[in-house]
Amino acid sequence: MSRTHGPALPARADVEEAARRLAGRVVRTPVLHSPAIDRLAGARILLKAENLQDGGSYKMRGAMLAVGRLADAGHTGVVAQSTGNHAVAVALAARRHGLAATVVLPVDAAPVKVDRARAAGARVVRAGTTVEERLAVARRIAEVEGHPLVDAYDHPDVVAGQGSASLELIEEAARRGTPLDALVVPVGGGGGIAGACLAAAGTPIEVYGVEPVGCDSLARSLAAGRPTPVAPAPSLADGLRPGCVGDLPFAVARTGVRGVVRVDDDAIGEAFRLLLLDLKVLVEPSGAAALAGALRLGEPAGPGGGAGTAAGPGGGGTPWPSGGGRRRTVGVVLTGGNVEADLVARLAGDRTTAGAAA
Amino acid sequence: MSRTHGPALPARADVEEAARRLAGRVVRTPVLHSPAIDRLAGARILLKAENLQDGGSYKMRGAMLAVGRLADAGHTGVVAQSTGNHAVAVALAARRHGLAATVVLPVDAAPVKVDRARAAGARVVRAGTTVEERLAVARRIAEVEGHPLVDAYDHPDVVAGQGSASLELIEEAARRGTPLDALVVPVGGGGGIAGACLAAAGTPIEVYGVEPVGCDSLARSLAAGRPTPVAPAPSLADGLRPGCVGDLPFAVARTGVRGVVRVDDDAIGEAFRLLLLDLKVLVEPSGAAALAGALRLGEPAGPGGGAGTAAGPGGGGTPWPSGGGRRRTVGVVLTGGNVEADLVARLAGDRTTAGAAA
Numbered sequence: 001m002s003r004t005h006g007p008a009l010p011a012r013a014d015v016e017e018a019a020r021r022l023a024g025r026v027v028r029t030p031v032l033h034s035p036a037i038d039r040l041a042g043a044r045i046l047l048k049a050e051n052l053q054d055g056g057s058y059k060m061r062g063a064m065l066a067v068g069r070l071a072d073a074g075h076t077g078v079v080a081q082s083t084g085n086h087a088v089a090v091a092l093a094a095r096r097h098g099l100a101a102t103v104v105l106p107v108d109a110a111p112v113k114v115d116r117a118r119a120a121g122a123r124v125v126r127a128g129t130t131v132e133e134r135l136a137v138a139r140r141i142a143e144v145e146g147h148p149l150v151d152a153y154d155h156p157d158v159v160a161g162q163g164s165a166s167l168e169l170i171e172e173a174a175r176r177g178t179p180l181d182a183l184v185v186p187v188g189g190g191g192g193i194a195g196a197c198l199a200a201a202g203t204p205i206e207v208y209g210v211e212p213v214g215c216d217s218l219a220r221s222l223a224a225g226r227p228t229p230v231a232p233a234p235s236l237a238d239g240l241r242p243g244c245v246g247d248l249p250f251a252v253a254r255t256g257v258r259g260v261v262r263v264d265d266d267a268i269g270e271a272f273r274l275l276l277l278d279l280k281v282l283v284e285p286s287g288a289a290a291l292a293g294a295l296r297l298g299e300p301a302g303p304g305g306g307a308g309t310a311a312g313p314g315g316g317g318t319p320w321p322s323g324g325g326r327r328r329t330v331g332v333v334l335t336g337g338n339v340e341a342d343l344v345a346r347l348a349g350d351r352t353t354a355g356a357a358a
Numbered sequence: 359m360s361r362t363h364g365p366a367l368p369a370r371a372d373v374e375e376a377a378r379r380l381a382g383r384v385v386r387t388p389v390l391h392s393p394a395i396d397r398l399a400g401a402r403i404l405l406k407a408e409n410l411q412d413g414g415s416y417k418m419r420g421a422m423l424a425v426g427r428l429a430d431a432g433h434t435g436v437v438a439q440s441t442g443n444h445a446v447a448v449a450l451a452a453r454r455h456g457l458a459a460t461v462v463l464p465v466d467a468a469p470v471k472v473d474r475a476r477a478a479g480a481r482v483v484r485a486g487t488t489v490e491e492r493l494a495v496a497r498r499i500a501e502v503e504g505h506p507l508v509d510a511y512d513h514p515d516v517v518a519g520q521g522s523a524s525l526e527l528i529e530e531a532a533r534r535g536t537p538l539d540a541l542v543v544p545v546g547g548g549g550g551i552a553g554a555c556l557a558a559a560g561t562p563i564e565v566y567g568v569e570p571v572g573c574d575s576l577a578r579s580l581a582a583g584r585p586t587p588v589a590p591a592p593s594l595a596d597g598l599r600p601g602c603v604g605d606l607p608f609a610v611a612r613t614g615v616r617g618v619v620r621v622d623d624d625a626i627g628e629a630f631r632l633l634l635l636d637l638k639v640l641v642e643p644s645g646a647a648a649l650a651g652a653l654r655l656g657e658p659a660g661p662g663g664g665a666g667t668a669a670g671p672g673g674g675g676t677p678w679p680s681g682g683g684r685r686r687t688v689g690v691v692l693t694g695g696n697v698e699a700d701l702v703a704r705l706a707g708d709r710t711t712a713g714a715a716a
Contacts (some may be wrong), residue, residue, distance in 0.1 A: 277702070346707075
């Protein structure tokens with residue numbers, strides 16, 4: 001009974017419907033702005049603070065939508081797997097809807113995510129370190145328990161729900177009189193960027209994805225024309241390390257994404273510190289990667305660097321001119337804020353890469 | 359030409375007028391909420407995130423109001439002194455109004471505050487470590503330059519401006535259907551709490567002040583019936599260490615404040631971590647002190663602890679029952695977020711006091 005996608009892809013109307021259903025049930029997170037970040041980026045940067053969302057990440061949106069529909073359909077429990085934030089979100093969404101939840105997390109999951117899933121009342125199962133290992137366990141549990149599996153990204157409700165964050169950002173930017181020219185979203189399994197593509201469909205807004213170096217399944221998939229797995233490299237951004245972008249997200253993103261930029265741990269750490277010390281918000285490295293990507297896209301293209309690293313349908317060029325042209329407005333989705341205290345302390349105090357983004 | 363208060367104290371109407379003048383000129387900061395913090399406090403805690411204000415603190419409100427009126431009156435420059443946030447705010451406000459600014463900071467000011475004042479275009483003068491030393495230098499500069507001195511708290515526009523943060527919090531709580539029963543504000547020179555008293559005037563909302571242990575000039579002043587200086591003890595909360603509450607703030611607070619609670623560095627550090635890791639915002643220790651105070655007020659009164667440490671007109675008792683009574687809603691003003699990276703790293707990684715507030 002879990003929903004799967006048929007030949008018809010979700011569309012902008014699905015994101016609008018998701019936003020209507022979620023209104024008042026998730027936090028309408030603020031859109032933040034910093035002159036210092038604008039100067040670094042060479043553009044007006046509007047940051048959607050989904051780290052302030054219930055459960056600490058935008059995954060709450062897709063989870064509330066998907067679990068709510070399952071509850072409406074009479075289900076009494078759900079199963080989910082993820083590196084952490086989706087599991088926490090499904091656990092919280094299940095509790096709000098009175099459903100039981102079992103979530104499968106990797107054995108090396110961030111303890112804060114395990115604690116949060118348990119605090120939300122979910123049964124936590126630890127299994128393996130790869131998405132394939134977790135999926136196998138989650139599918140077995142779903143079969144034994146007779147409860148549907150809510151996929152972390154390969155699910156139309158999850159894509160539409162995550163897309164509602166982008167839709168709110170697009171609306172708020174327009175309300176302020178600075179409509180978005182571009183939207184930058186970090187890419188793990190692709191649910192968020194697929195949702196962003198849907199939210200931006202029919203507008204002139206260019207959608208860019210950001211992947212950690214060595215975890216660039218979307219960039220490779222766009223180049224190959226089909227979902228292409230990678231063996232994910234180590235990265236600060238633990239949420240952006242699925243081995244392969246989902247089929248449904250890829251089907252949406254292949255026509256909707258303008259480019260993908262890769263960022264390394266130094267750039268992610270620098271963006272983390274900017275968000276913390278200048279913007280005053282705690283964003284997990286997977287979310288900070290989005291700002292790192294937006295800053296990278298603003299750099300002049302050149303040999304071995306700059307926006308020339310962008311891949312995909314419209315890769316290359318400098319998306320936001322730092323010079324004479326009209327100043328562009330760029331939306332960045334700060335997807336979550338669940339970070340270990342030790343990592344916060346380490347990144348906040350790290351000065352070896354200070355100024356790397358400047 | 360600097361405005362001073364006459365026999366007539368400012369009133370709620372002045373805060374409402376301040377809010378009107380500031381609308382669209384400062385950030386209407388979000389009101390945040392966390393179930394985990396509610397559980398710790400035994401009350402619904404609504405947190406006004408003035409760390410997300412322009413300049414990184416609510417001091418921007420009073421500075422914009424005061425400097426704006428001076429600009430309207432034809433002044434071409436202003437002088438200010440503070441431990442940091444007021445100076446940064448006056449520097450930013452002066453730039454926005456096209457005025458020159460000279461700000462006097464202590465020789466041991468947080469470097470981030472010095473940098474921010476300079477980045478806003480102000481001339482920065484370093485002098486002494488006490489408010490008296492800075493005031494003497496600031497008065498001399500004001501006289502030589504012929505520019506008015508904008509006091510950090512003993513100024514009706516500053517009190518009314520800071521009060522607009524409390525007014526917005528009161529309005530937002532009511533809009534959500536959970537009107538405030540109490541309002542908790544950290545106390546340095548007293549501008550913020552005086553503004554809070556004015557914003558709450560004519561409502562049943564109880565206003566509580568929070569002071570670091572050993573920096574309790576307001577508590578002592580309320581007990582003595584007149585402004586009473588202290589030799590400020592060392593505290594994490596560098597913004598809450600003026601030697602004496604201002605005359606005007608005291609005149610307002612003596613009838614408006616229900617109680618004052620003292621918090622130590624352990625409690626401030628624990629509140630800092632809660633705000634950072636659970637709420638996902640960076641709040642400076644002076645702002646985190648407000649949450650520490652709200653948590654302390656929620657503890658059962660007992661020998662040597664609990665809300666029994668509250669002093670002032672209504673000191674004593676347990677302001678928000680954690681037991682059977684109706685759950686109370688408590689507003690907390692998170693006044694600023696300007697913190698050194700090293701201090702963030704140290705406090706985030708410090709586990710010696712973890713759970714102290716729990």
